[in-house]
Amino acid sequence: MTNILGVYQTDFANNLAKTDGDIADLTAEVVAATLADAGIGADAVESIHVGNAFGQLYTGQGHLGAMPATVEPALWGVPAMRHEAACASSSMAVLAGMAEIEAGRYDCVLVLGIEQEKTMPGGPAAAVQTAAAWVGHETEGIEFFWPYAFERVAGEYDRRYGIDEQHLRAIGELNLRNAKDNPNAQTRAWALTPESFMADDEANPIVEGRLRRNDVTQITDGAAGVVLVSDRWLAEHDRSARSVVGGWGHTTVGLPIDQKFERSSDSDYVMPHVRRAITDAFDRAGIGGTDQLDAIETHDCMTPSEYMAIDHFGITAPGESWKAIEEGRLERDGDMPVNPSGGLIGGGHPVGATGARMLVDATKQVSGTAGDYQVDGAERVATLNIGGSTA
Secondary structure, rough: OEEEEEEEOOOOOOOOOOHHHHHOHHHHHHHHHHHHHHHHOOOHOOOOEEEEOOHHHHHHHOHHHHHHHHHOEEEEEEEOOEEEEEEHHHHHHHHHHHHHOOOOOOOOEEEEEEOOOOOOOOHHHHHHHHOOOOOOOOOOOOHHHHHHHHHHHHHHHHOOOOOOOHHHHHHHHHHHHHHHOOOOOOOOOOOOOOHHOOOOOOOOOOEEEEEEEEHOOOOOOOOOEEEEEEHHHHHOOOOOOOOEEEEOOOOOOOHHHHHHHHHHOOOOOOHHHHHHHHHHHHHHOOOOOHHHOOOOEEOOOHHHHHHHHHHHOOOOOOOOOHHHHHOOOOOOOOOOOEEOHHHHEEEOOHHHHHHHHHHHHHHHHOOOHHHHHOOOOOOOOEEEOOOOOOO
């Protein structure tokens, strides 16, 4: 069993460049604060895993597995490695740390997700992330690839089941509203009006197709950290876990979005490999479905990715995500709260940190420490983190 002993998230509204900060400063903050929350010193850490997606492309700085020891001398000599899997980079770091604990190799592992993205204007910064697609094969002639890709997801739902753009707008509105209560959310201070969630070309301009500004995430600087420990470590140190990882699922498919649609043509699910990752996690956790969950933190890089998550989790039947939206089931006080933190759209999306950030918020929920965005009585929370177009 893998336990979570401590967690930390930086303020995703911070812009490092404006304070003359850099990725080393971000690493130093998340290392020190995550260890402090866990109540351990750096000398207790036996292994380190760093999730980072685009380090060299945004900052020129690579070899980020060595950065924790660079900023914290007590970590000198501790084995460390960096993981890249686009938006799922720090989730892969978590899985690697869990594997080490479950194999008995180490008993105390520090996992970090780190990304500095605000090193250039918004357009070029967004273009950097095209590297997570199949470059030169599906990216030619497309200015902003990821809004294009998730507009394609919305289009596939429309083709198979029909889709109302107002339901996508409602997802964005809910997550931005939830973020108002999150002291680390990137958008918490944004001034929004009802027009911000309408087809208003001034208040909510078109980004790609049916997707508008508040259907997409922002460029974000941020980091998140978790300390993973074994049952043996807890017993030896007479400590209790903040949370326990009950189950996990992990599937990988090819890069191109067209291949995903072609291969799912005979499935009720638009992305059946995502559904399988979810049900694998349920099986490992020994639960039957979402009726045994109290909340979900899911990947809403664009509103169609959350629309997909709703039916793929089984909150509704395939193609009927709109029902949960209309019925208010996803609200923080609904029967299946989704992204009570604000998710990626409201909370921010420093790409390499997102998977770890989801675990931070899941841990806060089940330990009753989420503050103003706490889901009452939350005991079991699921997360879903995807990389690229769900590869």
